[in-house]
Structure formats: structure tokens, C-alpha cells
Amino acid sequence: MRSISKFLLAMLVGLAGVLAAVTPAAAAGTPQSLGGLDIGAYCRSIGFTGATLTGSTAYDWHCVAADGGLGDLTFEAACRWAYSTGEAVDRIGDFRDPASVSCWRVTSTVVQPDFTNYCTTTGHSAAALLGDTAYDWRCVSYTRAGPTYYDVDVLAVCTYTVGTAATVERFNNYYDPSTWQCRV
Numbered sequence: 001m002r003s004i005s006k007f008l009l010a011m012l013v014g015l016a017g018v019l020a021a022v023t024p025a026a027a028a029g030t031p032q033s034l035g036g037l038d039i040g041a042y043c044r045s046i047g048f049t050g051a052t053l054t055g056s057t058a059y060d061w062h063c064v065a066a067d068g069g070l071g072d073l074t075f076e077a078a079c080r081w082a083y084s085t086g087e088a089v090d091r092i093g094d095f096r097d098p099a100s101v102s103c104w105r106v107t108s109t110v111v112q113p114d115f116t117n118y119c120t121t122t123g124h125s126a127a128a129l130l131g132d133t134a135y136d137w138r139c140v141s142y143t144r145a146g147p148t149y150y151d152v153d154v155l156a157v158c159t160y161t162v163g164t165a166a167t168v169e170r171f172n173n174y175y176d177p178s179t180w181q182c183r184v
Contacts, residue, residue: 031168031183034083034103037090042078043071058092058101059174079103089183091170095135104168106183113157113169113180115139121160124150134171134180158182 039051043063048071054060062070075090082088083103093100115127119139128140128149138149154169162182172179 030166032105034079034088034105036099036102037075037078037082039073039078039101042081043073045081046073053098056096056098057174058095058098060098061101075101089168089170091168092174095133095174104170104183106168109184111158111162111167111182111184113154113182114161115152115157118157118160119152127152129177132175132177134174134177136177137180154180 039061043049043051046063048063049066050064051073052062052064052070054062054070058075061073063073065071075092076088079088079090080086083105085105087105087107088103089106091102091104093102115137119125119127122139123141124139125142125147126140128138128147130136130138130149137152137154139152141148141150155167158167158169159165162184164184166184168183170181170183171177172181
């Protein structure tokens, strides 16, 4: 009886070791949501007294100095500090929602989303950039009546471009529509 118990215990320990070894390797190429940010804690870690929100967008977060002065912060650096990994990047879910900043573990692979091919593959005529922000991409269909514009799901564009659902869409600069990235 004792040898059977030892055998079963050894099997369980061995199985746990195999699962521990396989799981990180399998997840290595898959983006992983790490969670949100404590921006105040990050600001304190780099010598400020805290953080403040001075407006209504994600870019309105600032670190606050002891004298009340404001300092800029980098969400990517904050994510890397918060989760102790150089593989962390920030993702702003909605630029107009300052609470929508999250952190993701990704590989170093950066792929530009192919808006044009995505739009034509989904039955539209082309991709169109209708402004100067990351949110201004549209698919366009041309007819005799004129152009009709359709919203673009950038995650769908990234899935199409990369060829896998294991991707995270993020912009590097909201005010530069060419900075969209598909991260794997």
C-alpha cells in the first residue's frame, strides 16, 4: 500500500512538472493580458509624489512632483515596471477613457496592420484614412452614388494580417494613424 501511494505521489509530482514546463512554452507566442496599472505607484517609483488626471483622455495622466509640477509618463515603461518584464506593452482600449489602459505580455514581433488588403478582402473597394488620429481608418466602398465609409475593427485587421487570432492591436501614438501595431 505504501509503495502504491509513493508511486501515485511520484506520478502527480511528475505530471505537475510536465504541466509547468509545457504551459509557459505554449503561451510564449500568445499575447497575455497582464492587467491594469496603478499609475500613482509607478510615478512614486520614479521619484514623483503620485499621479493626476488633468483631462478626459488616456494621455491626460501625469506624474505629480512635490512642488505640484506635472511630469510626463510612459505607459509602456509603467507596464514593464508594474509586471517586472521587458515583454510588457500598454494598450489603450479607448483613448477617451483614461481608465482603459492595460498591460499585455507580447513577443518582440511587431506587424503593421494591412488595412487595404483587409478592406478589399471583406468586399470593400479600399481603405481610407479620413483624419489624423489612430481612430480615423475606414473601409470605403465606391459606387455611382459616391463613397460609403465603414468603421474598421482593428483587431480583425490584425487577425487578418497576422493570420492568427493570437494578436493584440495597439497604437503607439493616437495622433499618428500610421502607428497601429499588431503584437503577437
